[in-house]
Amino acid sequence: MPIFGRGYPTMSAIHHPPPRPPVAYDATGAGANTTATSASYLHTISGSAILVAVLTHGASGTAASVGGTAMSSLTSVSGIVMSTGSTGTQYLFVFGLLHPPTGSQTIAVSGIGSTTAVNSVSYSNVTSFGSPQTLGPTTGTPSQSVSAAGGLGRIFQVFADTGETAYNQTDRWNGG
16 A cells, blocks of 8 residues: 655656647748749758649649659649639649758759749648648639647648739748
């Protein structure tokens, strides 16, 4: 029978893992706007994950790599109309890679169409990518309501639109 106050064993032998640090923004790449069939630019990475967003006109076989390592396709949306009178189909692709090479790395995108805007964002403390939520082509003001699990995650969000100036979140890049 235990006697309280006389060296009663505490729960110190039970393993308590350290708290998981929240996901944090690392860096944004230099980005590229091009009319060629491929694009590349530099991104200095010190984080544990990188995401690349590609908006391209008329190509659906797009691929991305970081420092020569192929990235996974996370989601895509097609049928985006960028402006009145545009012809063809716009595609938005999002690629991701956990544990990317660090330091100054070349982000390369291939299989793109006649007009492309591409850029990347890296984050620290990422252990996985969640399920993508897409909102297909729409008219009016695009809007999404999403949340990060457990308050530790981050949301990577991309809107493809022309002339949009009312984005009310942290804007890491607005180009193309």
